[in-house]
Amino acid sequence: MLTWGDWMDHSLGNGTPYVDWFDILHENRRGNKPEFVKQIVPRTPDTFQSLDKGVEALDGVGPAGEDTGTGAPEPYVIRSPKFMTNTKFADWWNTRPDPTGWLPSAATFDYPTVEDDTVVVGIIDVGLSLGHRRFRLADGRTRVLGCWLQGAPVDGLGEIPERAPYLPFGGHLFEGQINTTLAQFSVGQDLQAPLKQEGFNRATCLTHYPLADADRDLAGRVSHGTHVMGLAGGADPDCIQGREFGQKTRFLLVSLPPALAFGEGGTFLDFYLIYALRWLVEVNARIAEKSGLDKPRPMVINASFGKHAGSKDGAQPFVNAMLNHARSGRLAATGVDEVTRRVPLHAVLPAGNSNLDRATAKLTLTPTDGPRAEIDWVIQPDDDTSNFLEVWCESTTENALGQCDLAIELVPPGQSPAGESAGAAGQIQELFRTTSEESVQHLARIYCQRIDPPNGDADQGDTRRRFRYLLCLGPDRHRSDVWANPPSGRWKVRLKNLSPDKALTVSLMVQTDQPVRSGSSATRVSYLDDPTYEKFTKDGRNRDTYEYGFHGLSGSGAVARDLDTAEFVKRHGTLNSYAANSSVATIAGYRASDGRPAEYSSTGKGVEEGPDGRSAPTAAFPTDDGYAHLGVLSDGASDGSMVAMQGTSFASAMATRTIVNAWLARQHDPYGKVPINQFLASTAQRQAAPKGWFKSPVDVEKVGTGRIVFESRRRTSC
Known part of the structure; x- marks a missing residue:
């Protein structure tokens, strides 16, 4: 018999429910597992002062959000694989020679x-x-100015990549090191x-082969990042065309760590991305200073990542970081964050590929006519990973007892309901299986949180206080001794x-599932039925x-x-939660041969919008060449190879190149007041549909303002 316990108070400290759940599972899991250690992460990339109490944060001093005396809240504390983590980073930060950077x-x-x-191109x-x-x-020299390999092992590294006390993870490579190594592994050092690509890699x-948990993405036939690149x-x-384009464009790259570092449900992905965003903008600024330029060169950042579940606004750490960065882009600043505020943020993200995954539900519960609802959450067998479901109660406050107005119950398969109950902010409820009179085994948890407006700033026009289960x-x-x-x-x-x-609007979202062990973990994605x-x-x-009708059957x-x-x-509301904000260009997908939107490309709407x-989406680019x-074709893992990969990640990469071409042709001012969002939207509106596209209309919630024709790989680069 499975039984839910009573709601009880539970302190998350300076973590999150996902981090807390990770700690429980990882600590009690049997068998081989990577060792994780604590690491600190700033709240946003333009407020690195939150790291100033890093050592104390690692020791658990002070609750989350407590002011450290520097005007910034405590940093986040995450768990990262030990093999790639600089465990002395917090000590270095607190004794760094230059306290302003x-x-x-x-x-x-x-x-x-x-x-x-x-x-x-970032x-x-x-x-x-x-x-x-x-x-x-x-002449064979690299176009890559710098690359931070966040997942590179820190033990036994030499100069390539270079370890540095200021990097919390991995090591970095800059242009000179890359060129030297290219020459070393080129035939005749020419x-x-x-x-000799394998030796160079x-x-x-x-x-990296000695460690089972290290990066091996380039060992196969296809590589997500190379295809995007x-x-x-x-x-x-x-x-000629390729030489001209290459002479005027350079890369700044951040290679994220292996998937196991992200944790189940992308627990830690936000925080690696926060560091990645800050590294890109700061290195770009330092390069401009080294070059004698008065401001950083224009940079557009392509981040083809995301999650399905989330607040769909600035309440998520990485999204909040992008919003803060976009707001402060042209404002005057002093001290540690000045370099991040000299040029507007230009970022492109994919709309997502979860339109058909049955991962989103939305319903309205009225006080009298329909106060109850029930939906099945299907957990597939032989799943090596945890499953997460976020239940958001929109536009609500606590009741007289301090509880959420929405009561919830999760009923195990084959059992009868026992009755819904409501939690209060900071409480949890646990599911037990009694195995003897003296012992119980845990199976699940429900966390109740009150989510305040992003940044806690009511002056921004967002006064909502919501609850999330x-x-x-x-x-x-x-495999666990406890769970x-x-x-x-x-x-x-x-x-x-x-x-x-009052009626309650409720959104349910299944969180993205991904492997958490080296090799091939079985990730059987759950869904709502x-x-x-x-x-x-x-x-x-x-x-x-x-x-969408067939060609010629429907008028425009x-x-x-x-x-x-x-x-x-619902399919509405399936947008990538990282891309569902106004600070970035959000790119959907369509089929190049006839203009039909990609079925898997996520749809907007269905969620309540904050400011x-x-x-x-902003607009759509091709994700499939034809039925x-x-x-779409691009580079494979090996030099000279070409492979086809599918998804809005690659539509996002095409949008990134479109922005770069517009800057080179002086069709858009990267320092001006027109964001790339608006530029791409107007480009889509100006383009006429190519001959041969089907004539049925498409809706803005699916493709944004329209579908942008992208020149083929061969035409753009010979």
């Missing part, structure tokens, strides 16, 4: 230099192949000769409105958010028919 100044470090007409990704010919100049720690900034130096189920193949395996099957989520006089949800159309196609003046008609489970929210040619 993070990275070394241009006067004390040998940063590369650039010309005053250079455009920088990429945050995994599996970035630095040795490819299309990422080098005609930069224009063929490259090992020497630079782009691949090729679309965003790749160019063939053996032709985070439902955590351990893996059903989890049992929850059963797979249909778990019922039962909700009840306790308010006597609704008997009114239709997966296919009458002709057998996947049922998208809207209906018609209204797109909404097919998202299920009672609870920084987003109800639709029988899935994906």
